[in-house]
Amino acid sequence: MQISMVNRKRNSWISNSVKEKLIHGFFFINGIISVFVLIGIFALLVFTSFPAFSEINMKEFLFGLEWNPTSYVKEVYGIVPMLVSTLMVTLGALIMAIPLGVGTAAYLSDVARPSTREIAKPIIEILAGIPSVVIGFLGIVLVGPIIAKIFGTHNGLNALNGSILLAVMALPTIISISEDALNNVPNSYNQASLALGATKWQTVIKVKIPAALSGIIAACMLGMGRAIGETMTVLMATGCAPAMPESILGPVRTLTSSIAIELGEVAYNTTHYYALFALGLVLFIITFLVNMTSDIILHKYEKVNR
C-alpha cells in the first residue's frame, strides 16, 4: 500500500505542492472573476450613462414626473413614475409571496409526510422553470379578466396583475431556500420545545421560524431580486402606460419594461440611449441596496443569535 503510494508520487510529472498551488490559483481566479464582472458592469453603466447628464438636468431626471424620450413635442426624462411602478409591483408581489412561501416551507419541513414532500417539492421547483413569457401570457388571458371581474374595472392590465404574477415567480425561490433553512435548525430545538409542552404549531412559529430567520430573510431578498429584475412578465401584464400610477388597479410601467421597450429601437450614442443606461444604473443601485440591507440584517441577526 505504502509502496504504491510512493510510486505514484514519483510517477506524477508535477509535484504535489505545485498541484496544490495550481488548484489554489484556479479557485482564486474563479472567485475573483465574478468580482471583476460586477465591477466591469458597474463601470460600463456609469460611463455609458454619464453623457446623458450633459443634456438632462439631474434634478429633472431624479424627480421628474414624466418620461417621454420619443415625444412629438419635447423630450422629457423623469424616472419617478417608473420608480413608483417598480416599487409598487415588487412590494405587492412580496406581500403575497412571503406569507405563502414561508407557510409552504413550514408545511413541507414540519407538517407534510415524507411521501407528500417527495411529490410536492419537485413540483414547486418546476414552477421556477416556467418561462416568463408564458406567465405573462397567463396574466393577459387568465389573471387579467379575473381581476377585471372581481374589482369591476374595465381591464386587468394593472399593477395588481403584475404583482400576482411576480409573486408566483418568486415563490419557488422563497419556498426552496426557506425550507432548507428550516430543515437546518438543529433537531434538539424541536425536541426541547416539544418537551416543554409546546404544541407543534407553537414550536414552528415561536422556535423554528425565528431560529431559521436568517435563511428565510435571505430567501425573501432573493425573491425580491427576482421580482425587481423581471421584465417580460410585467411588460405583458401591466399595461405599460407611462403616466404616474394612480392605484394598484391602474396600469404601471416598471424600469425594466421601459428599458426593454426602448432599447431595441434607440439610435446609438444619443441622449435617449445614454438615458436608458442611466435607468439601468438606477436599477443596479436598487438591487445593490436590497442585497446590502439583507446582508446587514443577516449579520445583526447572527450576532444576536450568538
Next chain:
Amino acid sequence: MKKYIRNLALLVGVISCLTSNVFAQEMLQIKGSDTLINLVQRLAEEYMEKNPEKYIAVTGGGSGTGIAALINKKCDIANASRLMKTEEIEQATNNGIKVNRVVVAIDGLSVITNGNNSITQLTVDEIGKIFRGEITNWSEVGGANMSITLYGRQSNSGTFVFFRDDILKGDYSQKMNRMNGNAQIVEAIKQDRSGIGYVGVGYVKEATGLNVLKVATSPDGIYTSPLNSADVKSGKYPIARPLNQYINGTPTGAVKDFLTFELSFEGQEKVEEQGFFAIGKEYEDLNKQSGL
C-alpha cells in the same frame, strides 16, 4: 438532466454555426414591423417553396428595430410601416448605406372598439382628441357614460409613430396602455368594453367581438371602413398608409428576386389574402424608380 440540456444546447449551437456558414450566401435577413411580419413571413414561405435552395428569415421587433438593423448592416431588408426619418437616413448614409424604398402593400390602419360599444364611427379629429387624452369619456362622442381606456403600441412600433405623426399630430396620452403588438391590442379590446385601439387591417378581418370603426375626415364627410378595399385603395379611407421595405442600394441578386416575387401578381394576391391591399399605380411607379 442539466448536463443533457447543456450538451444539446451546445450541439444546436455548433450545428447552427456550421449551417449558417454554409448557407451564408443564400440567407436573406428581413427584420422590422410587427404589422408586416405575418404577411412577409407568408410571402417568404411561398417563395421558399418555389425556390428550395433559398432561405429567408423574417423577424419582428417593430419598424424602428428593423430600420436600426438596416443602418447597422444587420439585415438585408427592413420592414417598416412608417417612413424613415431624416435623421435615420442621415445615419444610414454615414454608414455607407444608400437607402432605397419599396412599397409592398397598402394598409387601412383600423381603429377598433369592443363589440359591445355603441360607437361605430368617428372623425379623424375625434380620434386624435381621444388618443391625445383630451376626450376621456365615451359620452363626449355620443356613447355611453364610460371612461375611455386607450390601447396603443410601444414606441419602437412604426404604427405608433405613423398614428402619432399623421393622426394625433401631438403626443399620446401618458395614460395609454403600451401593448406589445397588434395581436395583443386586439385581444385586449375584445375583453375591455371601454377600450379603443389601432391595428393593421390584416389583424381585424377575421376577428370577432370587435367594432372596426368607420372614419371620416370631417363630421359631415363620408364615413368609410378600412374593410372596404375600394375605399382604402382610392384613398377615401383617411388612415390608409403604404407598408414599406427598405433596402441598401439598387436591388440585386436574392433581394431583387424576392422583391420581384412580392410585387408579382401572385405575391400581391397573397397580400390581399392576408387582409392587406395590393398596391396601386402610384406605388408601382415608385417601385420602378427603386429599380424593380
